[in-house]
Each structure stands twice: as structure tokens, then as C-alpha cells.
Amino acid sequence: MYETKYHKASSVDEAVSLMGAADDGKLLSGGQTLLPTMKAHLAAPSDLVDVSGIADMNGVGVRGNVISIGAATTHAEVAGNAALQNACAAVTDLAANIGDPAVRHMGTIGGSIANNDPAADYPAALLALGATIKTNARDIAAEDFFVGLFETALEDDEVIVSIGFEAPEKACYAKFPNPASRYAMAGVFVAKTAGGARVAVTGAGDDGVYRQSDMEAALDGNWSAGALTGVSVSADGMLSDMHGDATYRANLVKVMAGRAVAGC
Amino acid sequence: MTVVSMTVNGKAARADVPDNTLLVEYIREHLRLTGTHVGCDTSQCGACVVHVNGKAVKSCAALAVASEGADVTTIEGLANGEMHPMQTAFKENHGLQCGFCTPGMVMTATDMVARYRESGKTLDEAAIRSELEGNICRCTGYHNIVKAIADGASKMASS
Ligand SMILES: Cc1cc2nc3c(=O)[nH]c(=O)nc-3n(C[C@H](O)[C@H](O)[C@H](O)COP(=O)(O)OP(=O)(O)OC[C@H]3O[C@@H](n4cnc5c(N)ncnc54)[C@H](O)[C@@H]3O)c2cc1C
Ligand code: FES
Ligand code: FES
Numbered sequence: 001m002y003e004t005k006y007h008k009a010s011s012v013d014e015a016v017s018l019m020g021a022a023d024d025g026k027l028l029s030g031g032q033t034l035l036p037t038m039k040a041h042l043a044a045p046s047d048l049v050d051v052s053g054i055a056d057m058n059g060v061g062v063r064g065n066v067i068s069i070g071a072a073t074t075h076a077e078v079a080g081n082a083a084l085q086n087a088c089a090a091v092t093d094l095a096a097n098i099g100d101p102a103v104r105h106m107g108t109i110g111g112s113i114a115n116n117d118p119a120a121d122y123p124a125a126l127l128a129l130g131a132t133i134k135t136n137a138r139d140i141a142a143e144d145f146f147v148g149l150f151e152t153a154l155e156d157d158e159v160i161v162s163i164g165f166e167a168p169e170k171a172c173y174a175k176f177p178n179p180a181s182r183y184a185m186a187g188v189f190v191a192k193t194a195g196g197a198r199v200a201v202t203g204a205g206d207d208g209v210y211r212q213s214d215m216e217a218a219l220d221g222n223w224s225a226g227a228l229t230g231v232s233v234s235a236d237g238m239l240s241d242m243h244g245d246a247t248y249r250a251n252l253v254k255v256m257a258g259r260a261v262a263g264c
Numbered sequence: 265m266t267v268v269s270m271t272v273n274g275k276a277a278r279a280d281v282p283d284n285t286l287l288v289e290y291i292r293e294h295l296r297l298t299g300t301h302v303g304c305d306t307s308q309c310g311a312c313v314v315h316v317n318g319k320a321v322k323s324c325a326a327l328a329v330a331s332e333g334a335d336v337t338t339i340e341g342l343a344n345g346e347m348h349p350m351q352t353a354f355k356e357n358h359g360l361q362c363g364f365c366t367p368g369m370v371m372t373a374t375d376m377v378a379r380y381r382e383s384g385k386t387l388d389e390a391a392i393r394s395e396l397e398g399n400i401c402r403c404t405g406y407h408n409i410v411k412a413i414a415d416g417a418s419k420m421a422s423s
Contacts, residue, residue, distance in 0.1 A: 006283040006329045028330070035286075035325045036307045048283070050330055076319075080383070086394075100398025101376065102310065105319040106326065171280060183399060 001035075002044040008053060012136050012161055015051050019157040022047035027159060028113035029072055032103050057110065057161055062087050065167040071110025071160040076101070078109060079083050090171035090189065091129075092185040094121050097175065099182055110160040113145070116152050116208060118239065119183035123209040125173060127200035128189040131165035146209050168193045170223070174260035175203070178243055186245055186252035188212075196220050199257060204249040206239045215257055225262040228254065266329045272297070273341025281328050288312045290328035291338055299339040299367050303400070305389035310399030313368040313375075314338045318374035322398070339367035342374065350374050350412075359412030360402035372399050373413045377420050387417055 006028075009015035019025045028034055029052055037043045051057055057072040062083040069078060078084065079096035098104055098121055099110075112122045113133065126133070126142040133140045136159045138168035143154050154160070175187035183201030191198045197219035199212040209224040218227045233254045238246035269278045272295060279294050291297050291314065302324055303311035312324040315337040344347040350373050353359065360366045376395040380387040385394075392413050393406070401409060 001284045001286070002286050006327060008330070008332070023288065028327075031327065031330070032307065032325055035327070036305075038284075039286075039305060039324075048327075052330075100310070101319045101395055102313055102322045102374065102398050103307070103319050103325075226385075 001038045002041065004038070004045055005047045005048065008049060008050045012051075012056055012159055013221060015049050015054065015159050016136050016157065017193050018047070018049045019159070022049070025049055025157070027051055027114070029114075030074060031111075032099070032107040033111060033115050033117070035102050051110070052108070052157065054068075062167075062234040066164070067217060068162050068164045069109055069166055070162050071108075072108050075099070075100065075104035075107050075109070075112075079104065079240065087167040088171060090173050090191070091125055092174045094125055094175075094189070097121070097177075097182075109163060113163070114152060114154060114160055116146055116150055117183070118149050118205065119178075119181075119185075119187075119203040121173070121175065121184060121187055121202060124184075124187050124189040124200040124202035126163060126165070127209050127211060128191040128198045129165040129171070130193060130195065130198065133160055134162045134164060135160050149206075149208050151208070166194070170264040172260045172263040174263060175254040176256055186249055186256050188253060188256040188260045190215075190219070190264065192219075192223055192264070197223065197257040201253050201257075204238055204253050206237055212253065212257065219261065223264075225258045228258050228261065266345075268329050268332050270334045271329050271336060272336045281310050283327070283329050285328040286324055287314070287316075287326040287331055287336075288323035290331075291323060291336070297338050297340050301364055301367055303364060303368075308398070308400065309365070310368040310372060311365050313371040313399070315371060315375060318378075320372050337371075338417055339371060342370065348374070350377070350416035350422045353416030353419055354409075354412045357408050357412035357415055359404065359409045365399060365401040369396075369399050369401065369409055372396065373416055376413070376418070377417045380417075381421075387414070389414065 021044040025047040028048040030051045057070040060081040061068040075095045075098045085092040089123040131142045171191040173189045174193040186204040187202045198213040233250040235250040236248040301311035305307035307325045
């Protein structure tokens with residue numbers, strides 16, 4: 001790993017000013033993506049600003065059906081939150097199946113969505129739930145936040161503070177994990193919300209997470225796995241790599257969507 | 265360079281280290297506790313698992329300076345005069361061959377037993393296998409590791 005200067009921020013404001021003062025700073029949260037990337041010499045930030053200890057960025061709040069998750073909340077804390085499990089078990093189950101126990105003890109929701117890996121799990125949940133990403137500067141709708149492969153709407157030095165959403169009527173996430181890495185080969189998050197059915201797909205699209213609108217239309221009138229049988233998923237725009245080609249992934253999307261709806 | 269202080273296996277440890285020092289480098293190269301292993305470059309093998317403030321973490325994916333004030337337990341800190349019940353279970357169940365993955369396996373195992381006990385969930389065979397997702401063994405084929413952890417869990421409950 002190249003040399004770097006470590007700073008521990010104790011507030012969001014401090015993190016923003018430390019980033020402003022740094023030459024080429026990067027925020028450090030759980031480090032489960034950034035540190036391996038730095039070890040591989042694929043990133044060489046001059047400064048690391050650790051946000052994991054900032055109180056305002058930690059913890060899960062559930063007030064009625066209004067949910068807020070601090071950006072530095074670990075996957076294990078989300079998975080183990082009883083109030084959130086009552087309000088939206090699809091999200092606690094999703095967190096409980098990210099990576100492995102040691103990764104879940106360190107990795108955070110903010111780090112995961114800032115990284116926007118095309119096979120990461122949280123982006124599908126946030127897009128399907130119509131979540132709002134709150135930063136130090138503004139509120140960003142999930143729809144606008146996830147821009148493309150490893151790309152988000154975040155400006156340089158912008159800090160995600162928390163993620164907010166309303167508990168849906170029903171929701172479920174079905175993931176077909178790559179047997180080696182456990183990242184999604186295709187993961188489908190379905191939600192029955194006040195505004196209608198929402199279906200978001202991760203792991204499969206060649207431009208990252210996206211909404212499968214024809215499935216949403218089919219589920220709007222008839223929330224059942226059977227409603228999806230008539231929907232065909234095109235292989236155009238699907239990822240094709242050594243783990244599976246586009247046709248295989250298109251089929252997985254359909255199968256996972258069916259399992260997700262049946263699991264609600 | 266930053267001065268970092270932590271408690272390792274119950275003893276105070278303090279050193280001036282470069283900021284890019286990984287926790288595992290600090291443990292192995294500064295403290296000379298070489299029971300914690302490094303088996304990969306990709307944070308996937310789990311040979312480096314230690315407990316930080318009571319939780320299993322991969323010490324190859326954490327910085328020493330970020331562990332300021334932490335309470336760290338390595339494989340060397342588990343035995344207390346005599347072997348920890350989980351270590352005994354690995355020995356009795358032939359849960360290792362070359363032993364390279366074993367420190368990480370044992371640290372992961374004691375963490376999972378403690379978490380399942382705390383949450384009141386049953387640590388059955390399927391749960392043990394899924395909890396071992398982040399620990400790779402090139403020798404045993406896992407069956408005896410799974411048996412050892414089940415046995416270690418009951419030994420821990422009765423010790
Ligand atoms: C072995 C292994 C298996 C994994 N399996 C899965 C899996 O199955 N599914 C899955 O989804 N993920 C998986 N992951 C990734 C894991 O979930 C990471 O924890 C996550 O992607 C990054 O979160 P982090 O907190 O560790 O972020 P870090 O590594 O600290 O940071 C990642 C990026 O986000 C930026 N960042 C961090 N916090 C903020 C913030 N508050 N505001 C703005 N930018 C920020 C950083 O600057 C950096 O660019 C796996 C990782 C490993 C090592
Ligand atoms: S050395 Fe840490 S996971 Fe392999
Ligand atoms: S015993 Fe050799 S790697 Fe597990």
C-alpha cells in the first residue's frame with residue numbers, strides 16, 4: 001500500500017473540512033472495499049478521513065414506518081436491528097447475507113452505496129424502496145444517485161450522512177450469489193409501496209442497478225409470482241463475463257424476481 | 265507516522281507506526297505475534313481473523329492506526345494456561361491438516377458461538393457452514409472443521 005495520512009473525523013463538518021484540506025483525500029468507512037483496493041495499488045489517496053466513529057452517521061432509527069440508517073452503520077448492525085426487522089425484514093435479511101461475518105462487522109451501508117459495485121446488494125434495495133440519500137450538502141433520490149458502474153451522483157468530498165425510506169407494505173430480496181465471491185450474479189429486490197410495485201435488479205445489468213419496469217407494471221395489478229410469467233427479460237444490456245453470459249443472467253433475473261415475489 | 269495504543273491479549277501495546285500499516289502487519293511484525301496468518305491479498309481467506317472489541321474482523325482489511333484504543337484478541341490470547349475448548353475440539357476432531365487456516369478458523373468459530381449464544385439462535389450444521397463463508401481451507405474439505413466447531417460450541421457451553 002502506498003503511503004497515506006490517516007485522520008479520524010468526529011463530526012460530519014470535520015470530515016468535510018479534512019477532505020477539503022487534503023490533496024487527494026478519500027473517505028474511509030468500513031474499509032472492506034477501499035483497503036483491499038489500496039493494497040492492490042488501484043487507489044493511492046494522499047489522505048484517509050475515517051468517518052466510522054461519527055455519532056450522527058451511526059445507528060438505525062425506526063419511527064412508525066419512517067426509517068433512517070446512518071451511513072456508517074455496519075451490515076451486522078443493520079442485520080441485527082429488531083425494530084428494522086419488524087418494519088422491513090427484507091433489508092435486515094439482505095444485510096445478513098452480504099459477504100461473510102467479518103466483512104459484515106466492518107462494512108457499512110454508506111461505503112457500499114458510495115462504491116456502487118454493479119453486483120452489490122444495497123443499491124437494489126434503495127432503488128426499489130425509493131430511498132433518499134442524505135449527504136452533508138443535499139438530499140438525493142436513489143433514482144438519481146446510482147449513475148452507472150461504480151459511479152454515483154456524489155461530488156468530490158461529498159459525505160453520505162444517512163439513508164431514509166418508508167417501510168413498504170411488502171418487500172423481499174432474492175439473490176443468486178456467485179458461489180465464490182457471494183456477490184450477486186443477479187439480485188432482485190421487489191417492494192409493494194404506496195406508489196405501486198417497484199422492482200430493482202443488481203448484479204445483472206451492464207450499467208449497474210436498474211428498475212425492471214415491465215415487471216413493475218405486471219405486479220401493479222396482480223401482486224403474485226404468476227403475474228411475472230408473461231414478462232420476458234431481454235439479454236440486451238445484461239452483463240456477460242466469465243461467471244455467466246447475458247442470456248443466463250436475463251433468465252436469472254426472471255427466476256430471482258419470481259422467488260422474491262413468492263417470498264413476500 | 266502515528267502513535268497508536270491498544271490492548272492486545274490483555275496487555276497494553278504502544279508504537280509509532282506508518283499510517284498505512286495494516287493491523288495484521290502490526291500484530292505480526294511489530295508485536296511478533298505470528299499466529300495470525302496472511303493467506304491472500306483479496307480479503308477473502310480469513311486466515312487473518314482476530315477479535316477487535318469482541319468482534320471477528322479481518323486484520324488484513326483494517327489499519328493499525330484506526331484501531332486506537334481497541335481491545336484486540338489474537339489466537340495467542342485465546343488459551344489461558346491451557347487450550348481454549350475450541351482449540352481442544354479442533355485437535356480432537358482432526359479439524360486441521362497443515363494448520364495454516366486454523367488460527368482464523370478458531371477465531372471465527374469462537375466469535376460465531378458467542379454471537380449465536382447471545383442472540384439465542386441455534387448453531388446447527390447449516391449455520392456453521394454459512395458462518396464459515398469467509399474462511400478458506402485448502403486441506404481438510406471442511407467436514408472436520410464443521411464437526412470441531414459443533415463440538416467446540418458444546419465444550420464452551422459446559423466450560
Ligand atoms: C470478501 C468480501 C465479500 C463481499 N461480499 C459482498 C456482497 O456479497 N455483497 C455486497 O453488496 N458487498 C460485498 N462486499 C463489499 C462490502 O459490503 C463493503 O463493505 C462495501 O462495499 C464497502 O463498504 P465499506 O464501509 O467497507 O466502505 P469503504 O471500503 O470504507 O469505502 C468504499 C468507498 O466508499 C467511499 N465512502 C465510504 N463512506 C462514505 C460516505 N459516508 N460518503 C461518501 N463516500 C463514502 C470511500 O471513499 C470508498 O471510495 C464484500 C467485501 C468483501 C471484502
Ligand atoms: S489474509 Fe485476510 S482475508 Fe486473507
Ligand atoms: S488445514 Fe491447511 S489450509 Fe486449512
